[in-house]
Amino acid sequence: MNIIVCVKQILDPDLPPAKFRVDEQSKRVIPPEGIPFVMNPYDEQALELALRLKEKNGGKIIILSAGGQEALSSIKHALSLGADDGFALSDEAFDGSDSFSVAYILSCAIKKIGNYDLVLCGRQAADWDEGLTGPLVAHRLGIPVINLVREIELSNDKLRFTRVISGGEQVFDVAAPALATVTNEAPQPRLPTGWGIIAANRKQIAVWNAGDIGADVSLVGGRARRRKLTGLFVTERNRSCEFIGGENVLEAADKLAQRLNQLGAIR
């Protein structure tokens, strides 16, 4: 079974809040200096499902990632975990692409690879949380899509997807090729092995540009955006400290309860 996993590299979600800043003028996040990007955690779980399928049924796992240097490090990480091959999709024309353009870029690369049974994406990227790219890729490829998938099996030549719903599960059987977006209820990603990391370090990762994947540059980049971002703000959080005392513990507790009630913290 040939599986393509699309991965995105994002700002480390464990970044200390003090390091996270946005430029409200240009409406962009200012990447903190010296802190590398990490693979989107949902994509890591998608890769984990792919690795389990490969272990059971054989086949090949190919990683696709749009982006420059950061994409390479995510692909390298995937290779160290057991993916077979990876391609970075990088071109100046891609800069400023939104989810719609990225989906188009990924679908062009997937078409170039051609021979695949399953495409996996994370349920959403943990930076903007739009959850658009996976379904849009499926739409571009004209293949069925199942979202919020927790488990995938190969059953009588059909792909069997277990999908998480509120308070239960749904199971779908779908003929390949299909695309699934993987939810956080899927198994946690494994850790790389020593030799896995060494092998990934030695591997040359090919970079494909717009021409390589036959992408129409009028459909990608900042100019192809049909949604205009007009505001980007970090919620302001205020902290303050008050000392509440009293003649004795009971009085202090009473005053504290009153104050909390006044602030709407308890009712």
Next chain:
Amino acid sequence: MQVFDAIVVGAGPAGSACAYSLAKEGLEVLVVERGSFAGAKNTWGGAFYGPVLTNLLPDFWQEAPVERPIFQHRYSFLSGESCLSVDYTGPRFKSRPYNGFTMFRAKFDAWFASKAQQAGAIIATGLQADDVLKNGGRISGIRAGGDELPARVVVACDGVNSILAQKAGLRGELLPGDVKQGVKEVLEFPPGEVARRFNLFDGGGIDWEFIGDCTRGLPGGAFIYTNKESLSVGVVVGLKSLVETGIRADDLLEDFKRHPAVAGLIEGGRLVEYSAHLIPVSGLGMMPRRLYADGFLVAGDAAALVLGTGLALEGANFAVSSGIAAAQAVLKATKESDFSAKTLCYYQKLLEESFVLKDLKTHQKAPHFLENRRIYSLYPKLACELADSVFTSDGKPRKRTWKLLREKMKGRVSFYRMARDLIEAARAL
């Protein structure tokens, strides 16, 4: 299974200097780093003395992520709300090759490891070395990420808590008396503000050390280093004395930041980093007797190669030097196809001939001398009181400085004891 020519554990300055030197000579080198990138685990933001690195990478500062060359050194005694300072600057510090730089090792280590990688070393990040492999009596590789990775020689540059040097039997557990705890904040300011507040010109910076009330009399001190647009502010205190007194290093840092000599300079700084780390400070006293074994070398903090004289606390430059020396020994062993202790002992010989062990020997009495509590409480207090009297003009007749000093010393310390401390200081530092 492939056998690496050398496995270097830890991509800090010792590890990268070693890996770079070996890869440059065509050896197949694997660097194993447990952080997600070189420098990821590093909390160091201070002064790095660069000349040793220029031998390896001339003019490195033009490319490396350094903050400011250090033009100025300042030492201050703190007592109560008073502060007495000595400040030195000279033309040598302001000209190339610069003597020292402020920098962040998180950035610098990533850069240095990338140099080793460009030279041909494999930098395997996110991989922790858990143990050494032993074959007969000799070390034949490491265990990491559940795999056995064989090598002709293993160079342990895995820092102050070196697990590998312990597993190899070269050193025991770290003792609280052998280390100081550093706690540091990085405070960020708007562009130009650091230079304005500290009167810095031409991109230069200041290395400012404090002694006295900032540690409530415990062995140690406080520091401020000027980075490009931020300050590294922290305290370094003997771990044992912290344990004994129950004083917390982070409380000391808060006190220090409120001192009138400091508070105004750091006011309004945005806290962007808060970190703590151990620093090996016992010098030769805690250094393993042998820094080599069959198929094994230990360098940098892992070998406790840190110089703490009270006037200086240097480690990164010693690490670079020891990494280079380890590489030279490995190259010699490779040439002779003999990785036994008999050949690898060349490493220790090189260190003994270089400033690394010579400096540690010169200052071998310093760790003991620096345990003397009078340095941290009485003498800063005396110095500040004396300065206070000398500079006060209140309409009363003045006394000679000598007489003032004698008055202040009365009942607190004898001339004999102070003279002895002075002689000991002269001998140790």
